Amino acid sequence: MIKRVSATDLTVSLIDELVNIHGPVLFHQSGGCCDGSAPMCFPRDEFRVGSRDVFLGTINNQPFFMAEEQYTYWEHTHLMIDVVPGRGGMFSIEGPTGKRFLTRSRVFSDEEVLILKNQPPVRASEITDIEGLKTTS
Secondary structure: OOEEEEEEEEHHHHHHHHHHOOEEEEEEEEEOOHHOOOOOEEHHOOOOEEOEEEEEEOOOOEEEOOOOHHHHHHHEEEEEEEEEEEEOOOOOOOOHOOOOEEEEEEOHHHHHHHHHHHHOOEEEEHHOOOOEEOOOO
């Protein structure tokens, strides 16, 4: 199975740190200006994912979602979530660590695109097996 999202070792370490402090988390990438195009990390019980948001997979056992509109731009790319020095998004919980999440990407090969056409991602409203996940309507 081809993954739509993955994490670097630095990302896994930061996620471990955040989960130890906040409990289970989730990632959301919404798009738009300012911080919207960066992956944001939230305590899972404090954020409602849009019911049409696309579930891309998990990184370090934490779910990663993308706004449906944003997904139309990124559907042909594999997202690699990395960590770099700096302040995260205003509401993203990694901010106080002095590190921030960063999306790197690569375009899927033609072969991967063909395989992924048979593995469409699910919408947040279709997911029932992620503990603590809340969606809008």
